[in-house]
Structure formats: C-alpha cells, structure tokens
Amino acid sequence: MDCKITEKKILFYINNELSDVDMAVIKKHINECKNCSSLAKSFKESFSTITENKITEKDPYFYSRLTARMEQEKKWNWKIFFKAKPILHLATYILLGFFAIIGGHLITHDIEDEITNSYELTDEELFASMNYLSLNSDDIYVVDVNEFEE
Amino acid sequence: MDDKLIANKILKGDATAFKELVDSYQVKVVNTCYGFLHNYEDAQDLAQEVFIEIHRSIKKFRNESKLSTWIYRISVNKSLNFIRDNKKRKWFQSLDILFDSDFRTNNQNVDYKSPQKILESNEKSEIINKAINSLPEKQKTAFVLHRFEDLSYKEISEVMKTSLSSVESILFRAKKNLQKKLVNIYKKK
Numbered sequence: 399m400d401c402k403i404t405e406k407k408i409l410f411y412i413n414n415e416l417s418d419v420d421m422a423v424i425k426k427h428i429n430e431c432k433n434c435s436s437l438a439k440s441f442k443e444s445f446s447t448i449t450e451n452k453i454t455e456k457d458p459y460f461y462s463r464l465t466a467r468m469e470q471e472k473k474w475n476w477k478i479f480f481k482a483k484p485i486l487h488l489a490t491y492i493l494l495g496f497f498a499i500i501g502g503h504l505i506t507h508d509i510e511d512e513i514t515n516s517y518e519l520t521d522e523e524l525f526a527s528m529n530y531l532s533l534n535s536d537d538i539y540v541v542d543v544n545e546f547e548e
Numbered sequence: 549m550d551d552k553l554i555a556n557k558i559l560k561g562d563a564t565a566f567k568e569l570v571d572s573y574q575v576k577v578v579n580t581c582y583g584f585l586h587n588y589e590d591a592q593d594l595a596q597e598v599f600i601e602i603h604r605s606i607k608k609f610r611n612e613s614k615l616s617t618w619i620y621r622i623s624v625n626k627s628l629n630f631i632r633d634n635k636k637r638k639w640f641q642s643l644d645i646l647f648d649s650d651f652r653t654n655n656q657n658v659d660y661k662s663p664q665k666i667l668e669s670n671e672k673s674e675i676i677n678k679a680i681n682s683l684p685e686k687q688k689t690a691f692v693l694h695r696f697e698d699l700s701y702k703e704i705s706e707v708m709k710t711s712l713s714s715v716e717s718i719l720f721r722a723k724k725n726l727q728k729k730l731v732n733i734y735k736k737k
Binding site for chain 1: 567570571574575578579582588592595596599600603633636670672673675676695696723726727730731734735
C-alpha cells in the first residue's frame with residue numbers, strides 16, 4: 399500500500415465506507431506514514447465541522463419574524479419588482495427604451511409634418527416679415543415647393 | 549398530523565397549522581439552506597423565503613410525495629437559485645466597480661477582512677465549504693442532503709426526482725471530487 403492509493407480512498411476511509419480488508423490495510427499504512435496520518439487528521443477535522451456547524455435548536459423568534467415579513471410583503475407588493483431577478487429588470491429597461499425611441503420618433507415626425515405641410519404665411523405675416531427684414535417687393539421671389547420635390 | 553390534513557388546514561388559512569409546520573421544519577430548512585450558502589444570516593433569510601413559498605403554493609401540494617420531500621425540494625431550489633442570482637449580482641457589482649470611480653475610491657478595501665474576522669473564520673470549515681461549493685449542482689444537492697440533513701439515499705432520490713442508483717452514482721462522484729480537491733489543498737499546505 400502506498401500513499402497514492404491511500405489518497406484515493408482517504409475520504410471513504412474516514413467515513414467507514416470501505417470493505418473490512420481495505421479499512422485494515424489503510425489503517426496500517428496511516429499508522430506507518432506521517433504524511434498520510436496528517437492528511438487523515440485534516441480530513442476528519444474538516445468533516446467534523448459539518449456536524450459542528452449544524453443548527454440543532456429552533457430560533458424562538460423565527461415564526462414572528464416570518465409572519466411580520468409576510469405581512470410587509472402583502473402591503474408592499476410593488477417592492478417585488480425591485481427584488482425581482484436581474485433579467486426582469488433588464489427586460490423592463492429594454493421595453494422602456496423601446497417606447498422612448500418610438501415615442502421620440504412619433505413626436506419629431508409630428509413637428510416636421512406641421513412645419514412642412516401645415517404652415518402657410520398669410521399676406522399680413524409676409525408683409526410684416528418684409529418690413530422686419532427691410533425688403534422690397536422686388537426682393538421677394540415666389541417659389542413653388544412642388545418644383546423642388548419633382 | 550397527516551400531511552394532507554396540514555396542507556388543507558394551511559390552505560384554509562389556519563395560522564396555527566402553519567405555525568406548527570414552521571416549528572416542525574424550521575431547523576431542517578435552515579440547515580439545508582446553510583449547507584448550500586455556508587452563512588447563517590443568508591440561510592435564515594432564505595429559510596423564511598422557503599416558508600413564504602410553501603404558504604403561497606400549498607395548493608400545489610398534491611400528496612403525491614411526502615410533505616417533507618416537497619419542503620426539501622423547495623429549499624434546494626431556493627438555495628440553488630440564490631447561488632445563481634448571487635453570481636449574477638456579483639458580476640453586476642464588478643461592472644459597477646469598474647465604471648464607478650466614486651465606488652472605486654471609497655470601497656477599495658471592500659473585501660478586506662479585519663484581523664478579528666480572520667480570527668473568527670474557521671479555516672477548516674472554510675476549506676470544506678469551498679470544496680462543496682465547487683461541486684456541480686446535482687452532486688452538491690445530493691451531498692448536502694446526505695451530510696447536512698442525514699437523508700437516506702431513497703429520500704434524496706425522492707427530493708431530486710431521480711432513481712436510487714442515480715443517487716448512489718452522484719454521491720460517489722461527489723465524494724471522489726471532494727476527496728481530490730481536499731487532497732490537493734492539504735498537500736499544498
């Protein structure tokens with residue numbers, strides 16, 4: 399029996415999960431080998447912490463804390479969103495972004511349409527702007543917008 | 549009390565029956581969560597979520613399995629989800645740290661452990677906990693239920709909805725993996 403074989407069975411040895419023959423052989427090797435003896439000790443100590451860390455007694459305030467939390471969650475259902483999974487947050491932000499883009503697009507198009515299609519200068523407005531710019535009637539050219547579009 | 553009877557009483561809004569259930573399973577649920585999370589505060593917090601889930605979905609319990617099996621299953625699923633979400637949260641936090649200069653300057657020593665904390669932390673349980681954490685989900689689940697809850701192979705197979713032979717094989721591989729990891733750690737020391 400060498401150290402490599404012991405290392406391959408050490409956990410099963412400390413848990414008594416080997417055959418009687420294997421148990422005896424490894425026990426003999428561990429008694430003779432300082433390194434394997436130290437390894438077995440470390441394994442035993444590590445595994446014993448699992449038992450030591452187990453909770454054995456009830457928390458007397460557990461139920462009252464639980465019911466308080468359940469009551470609070472009933473009152474503040476909207477808070478669930480903030481506790482939701484990150485993927486839900488991401489989906490919400492993507493949706494908001496999408497609506498913002500669509501909304502922005504619709505608004506700007508409405509404004510452009512108003513400027514290009516709906517607005518016509520009245521004669522009064524035209525003369526008022528001519529006065530403001532100190533222009534004569536000779537300086538005014540009538541432009542047909544449709545000519546440009548064609 | 550009979551499982552179906554408790555479930556029916558809770559469904560009808562009987563607070564005493566729910567308290568009885570919480571009292572009977574509190575330690576088991578907290579220990580199962582602790583087996584996965586290795587932190588008492590997180591385990592207590594998650595155990596509360598388990599009981600809230602039980603209360604919310606008790607109508608789904610159809611007596612096809614034992615109530616204890618159903619509760620263990622919820623505890624395992626909640627714990628695994630918590631670990632997964634925590635990984636994502638840490639990833640997002642690392643992004644925040646990367647882009648947030650204020651966070652960088654103010655929290656440079658966020659992972660620094662005080663000397664007292666180092667003294668408090670049990671090195672040996674940290675080693676085994678890290679080794680358990682590194683196991684694949686199925687192996688981790690079977691190992692935690694076996695070692696932390698002392699469930700039989702049959703009970704584990706019911707919780708994990710798998711065959712007895714499959715549990716034997718999963719647990720054997722879990723132990724082999726743990727053994728390999730622990731031997732490597734202890735040999736380096």
